[in-house]
Amino acid sequence: MALAIASQALGNTANNSIPIYQNPSHSAKDRAADLLSRMTWVQKIGQMGGVRRLLGSDMSFNQTSYEILAEYQNGILGFGENYNLASDVLPIANMVREEQIHSTPLGIPYITVTxxxxxxxxxxxxxxxxxxxxxxxxxxxxxxxxxxxxxxxNVAVGTRWVLSPELDLAKEPHGGRVGEMFGEDKYLVGEFGTAYVNTMQQLDSNGYVKVACTVKHFVFGQSSGGINAASQYGGINHIMNEQAVPFIKVVRNANPYSLMASYSAVDRVPMAANKFLLQTVLRNTIGFNGVIMSDAGAISELHSLHLVSNSAEDAAVKALKAGLGLELSPGQPAMFPNLVTMANDSTIVSLVNDAVQRLLEIKFVTGTFDEPLPTMENLKSTLRNETHLDIARKASEEAIVLLKNDGTLPLSPPTTNSSRIAVLGPLAELLVMGSYAPNNSTEPLHGKPFLQSLQDFIGADNVDYFQGVDITDISDSSGISAAVSVARQAGLAIVCLGSVSVLAEDGAANWRTDGEFFAHPSLGFPGLQQDVLDAVLDTGVPTLLIMTGGQGFVLQNSTVNRASAILHSFLAGESTGEALVDILYGSVNPSGKLPITLPPDSGSTPIYYDYLPSDVGSYWSLPVLDRANPPFKFGYGLSYTTFDFSTAEVRITSDNTNVSVLASVTVSNTGSVLGKEVAQLYFRQQYTAIETPNKQLIRFTKIELAPGEKTMINWTIASDELGYWQNLEWVVDSGNFTFWIGSSSRDEDLESITIAV
Amino acid sequence: MALAIASQALGNTANNSIPIYQNPSHSAKDRAADLLSRMTWVQKIGQMGGVRRLLGSDMSFNQTSYEILAEYQNGILGFGENYNLASDVLPIANMVREEQIHSTPLGIPYITVTxxxxxxxxxxxxxxxxxxxxxxxxxxxxxxxxxxxxxxxNVAVGTRWVLSPELDLAKEPHGGRVGEMFGEDKYLVGEFGTAYVNTMQQLDSNGYVKVACTVKHFVFGQSSGGINAASQYGGINHIMNEQAVPFIKVVRNANPYSLMASYSAVDRVPMAANKFLLQTVLRNTIGFNGVIMSDAGAISELHSLHLVSNSAEDAAVKALKAGLGLELSPGQPAMFPNLVTMANDSTIVSLVNDAVQRLLEIKFVTGTFDEPLPTMENLKSTLRNETHLDIARKASEEAIVLLKNDGTLPLSPPTTNSSRIAVLGPLAELLVMGSYAPNNSTEPLHGKPFLQSLQDFIGADNVDYFQGVDITDISDSSGISAAVSVARQAGLAIVCLGSVSVLAEDGAANWRTDGEFFAHPSLGFPGLQQDVLDAVLDTGVPTLLIMTGGQGFVLQNSTVNRASAILHSFLAGESTGEALVDILYGSVNPSGKLPITLPPDSGSTPIYYDYLPSDVGSYWSLPVLDRANPPFKFGYGLSYTTFDFSTAEVRITSDNTNVSVLASVTVSNTGSVLGKEVAQLYFRQQYTAIETPNKQLIRFTKIELAPGEKTMINWTIASDELGYWQNLEWVVDSGNFTFWIGSSSRDEDLESITIAV
Incomplete structure (x- = not known):
């Protein structure tokens, strides 16, 4: 619509009287170049930062602070405090946006980035x-x-650039950000990341990118001790064959407009100053051509934390030279404003021009110069409409993984008041959604904790809730015996344990052990939670364990052997409490699979299914950590029905130029209820020039089958997909390849076929 | 003496009638080249392996197996089973040695390598x-x-080449080989390694190297999960600034004749095939010029474990091309014998010639061709003589670290039968010496366990021993209450806990959790040992904890707070039991310092004092793992006296070509007994081009002081020592440097001085 207006305006005016940058008929690239040529040095530097925290809590707006900041940092706009209501924020954001367009020399609009x-x-x-x-x-x-x-x-609130998706591999379970990631597997992460970016960056009816994406954090996920900003060792083969893999796929298949460099020092060079990884690897080898931004304080930390810059000015220059073009700086002072004094340095000037060109292109492709500001009307019809809530409910249902079931689940629908249930454990009354969710886990504005969902379904009178212990306090075990009594009286116990990852302002913030700024040496349940579970299991009362948290937890053998059923619900959406109830009572058949391998012990790390062959130790070794057979492995998850995999086949096909592998398998629902299964295809080349994983996922397909129904799944894999990176070269060798097809990464769930390719 | 005889023989013969290689007046290099020119292809290949297991248990010798092996593997000789007596082995070894000299075409002697x-x-x-x-x-x-x-x-038994020292950094506490290493600090390891090689490789009176050394394992120590042969990630800055540092020092300052490549795949390239690290880094950058040997099965594992070679032949070729010249292969088949078919490949021929030249040079420099075989007479006068035993006793005394003492230690000498002591815990009656010690921990031929040493000192009647629990069994806690009773009755308890690392044939082998082929996810005391300790501490009876094992253990807060004293005795020598008693009763004042930081938790890894600045997390991070302040940090250890560090000074000095830092401090014994203290100097450059450790050890000096005595310690550090490696270049920057002087790596034990260099 905006485009139509702009075009009409054009019709009434001589083309040469409208600057190119204001003319939507020109390409984003040309418009950006034209605008760049009109900008002062200070205006350019201004684009390389912005105002990230427009509003404080309770909608507070500090005009003076804002103006001081906006003088040298005026490219991007962020909303600040999460707990403000979107509908309250919009008018103020629009006011600031309008002012920026109308009261600054070139009228360069903010782009909203959150x-x-x-x-x-x-x-x-x-x-x-x-x-x-x-x-x-x-x-x-x-x-x-x-x-x-x-x-x-996001479009409805005017956010046209997001700081997602996170493509880091969840291979360090001690870290607090596992819940933000797509799991441990590079293929799975790449597929979800590609889906995210392609969906977000879809074009609107005017041909503008709806929301530009930022893939992050290049590279992160295996920091020392799981600590957020800590270093990692990685050599280049490790990085290219593991951490970079999802980035390579997403860059090549979804063209994300920006990328965030991580906080980590990789091989002792902080990513915000890592020219080798950002230029030689990311730009030249991987082919990324968008904006590279800093993680929040990362440029500043070159000076203050890593100690590789001896001044703020040096930090700014090092980051710019490494390839960074945008500083996200919620904490002040920012570093890039130091560049305003360097207008006479031709190297700096050239790098700044490159950076601002890329930044402006994002503004043009997203229609920031052309489309009208978001309206309250559209916001109200868009946010939380019925379709949206329905999709959220379905997503929550499939995000829950059933890890054990002795037949206790599904429960019979409650018929009389005699079917009582004891709900125990401190996680039952929280709706824990992770450290980036604008909701309150103790009193959610939207959604209900599991306890309330269950009470609403079977009646509050049928639920005996007792917390038993605090989440993190280890000094008070006095509630455990009462929890045991409650379990005994009810005859069926649901124990809800886990960890808390929420915003700092959340009602449960004091119980956090997980989330962006946390690392947890222990991988068990925090505090005395395991003690409650053990005590309840000691009674022999049938017990269901529901785990909550954006991480894997150690499931002790005595828990696995004695619990009637075990579910992992990870971090919640607003419908997760209800989805859990639906699964418990069988109106939803669980279909999630583990995106991470659960650690057998707090010290048993790293643990993941795609370890290198030598990582189990040599042939005469006696490893205590059995990497090959962890108790709950990637890709594993149960259903209320059963599936059979049969007539698996793998063969080669080729035309004149390409060789492909065709793999197929027939999956049948051999049980008695409708269900979904995830067919998984793994592979390994028998011998490779450098060490490669014992097996790795190459395809997966989720299917729904009625009882007795069966379907054939066909996968085509180009032989080029079967290679690996050696010293920054992609190598595809011929040789024997083994393919495994089945329902999880566990050997016992897979059938293997070896062929020559 | 042998040299004199040889020279005399030369006098009676025309020089040109004796082959150069038999003429000791020529250099080792020329003799090796001459011999090489006379050797057949098969003889050359034969030098690149050998017979590692001459004898089985009970002195068994299999002539047929020996001859089959020796056909293609006849360069080196090893003794096999450790438990055979050296005096029994010598005659058989000499017989085989003689036969090799007299019954093979060129009479090339074995060199004995163990x-x-x-x-x-x-x-x-x-x-x-x-x-x-x-x-x-x-x-x-x-x-x-x-x-x-x-x-x-070693010389007395004819061993002229050893597979030591191990220069790996003990930075992965889950691994089983920590006890074999010199600790976590690269400087400390380099100093001990240099001392080892310079002492071993001293020249005998004939000018021959007494015992050639093998530095190992290049590179190892941070394998995934602590598993012996597992991979590591390391980038080149990490390797050069950390793992390679002791190798660089020892290669440059002590010229070891050989080096062992590790089992590990480093950045996915197994070390036995890692041409980059063995050629570009080790030979060209570090300057190592000796023999590179495989770890035992490492060449074979290229094919069988790492899967980077598709055949045994390929494994042999890859290893040779990477730079390996000697295969240690206790398990058969060996890989290098496959080279016998490749005499027509000029690249292979050239590499084999290079390798054999280096191997022969070691034989010449160690006098293997010239000196007589070892005699039984010399063996008997050398092994275990009084001087040797006295040095071993002193070494054991200083190897024990006192970590806490509330004044309970030293104990008063026993005067009456009423001063009873309860000794509890399963480690009291074992003499655990590590997985390479030829002794039996349950019935040592030499040395006494702590329990027996104490009984001998205060009388068996005064010691109430009760094991309490098994070492690894977690099913039986029934003995704990009896242990508690014994403690209560005695009024003083010594609890002996730890882990078992012994040879596979040892009486305690079933209790092993530590040693070369082990990794331990848990860093606590194995089995139910902590439970015994907790139960005894619960009684309030004064309790001393003695830890045993080649590793750090988690010391829980409740242990540290309640134990009267805590000692770590690491792995034992034959005098360690007696040394512990001497320390308990004050006839020896403890003076050991921690060579490793003790882990606060099984999941709190990596943990060491010289972490990178960013490894504590960013300035707004809330790390749960507090790397800066672990409870027991590198360099820490107590004495029965007190020391004062005063008037610390650091200044610069320079002559025309060199700048040096002069550091000094005065240490005083301010207590009442004679004692030893380790003065320690650490440093850090304020800003560096890549991230460098928060602090690192650069000097240490151990001194003995009588009460009231003081001494000034002076250290000189060339400015060139203050650099770091960046992309294979050694960088020395000017700038501000902080130096810390004190008694441990803990901030509270250090005084800091910052100067410009």
């Missing part, structure tokens, strides 16, 4: 579970619907 | 504690005496 993990940045949107949970669905079509919802709600 | 960690390879030598324990002494002069003993005893 985090967007579960939902839009502020309260008021549809709340999905975060990435790890959605990855557990292994359902890409459903995921695309979910991202479409989040995208449209 | 492990030598605590002592000579076989039973019968003086038994020292292994490396971690000796490093805890921080006493280099004493260490050189100890190595001199082990060297002379």
């Amino acid at each position: 985090d967007s993990v579960n939902s839009i940045y502020n309260l008021g949107g549809t709340l999905f579970p975060p990435s790890l949970s959605l990855a557990a669905s292994f359902n890409l079509p459903l995921y695309k619907l979910a991202v479409g919802v989040i995208r449209d709600e | 492990d030598s960690v605590n002592s000579i390879y076989n039973l019968g030598g003086t038994l020292f504690p292994p490396s971690l324990s000796l490093a805890a002494s921080f006493n280099l002069p004493l260490y050189k005496l100890a190595v001199g003993v082990i060297r002379d005893e």
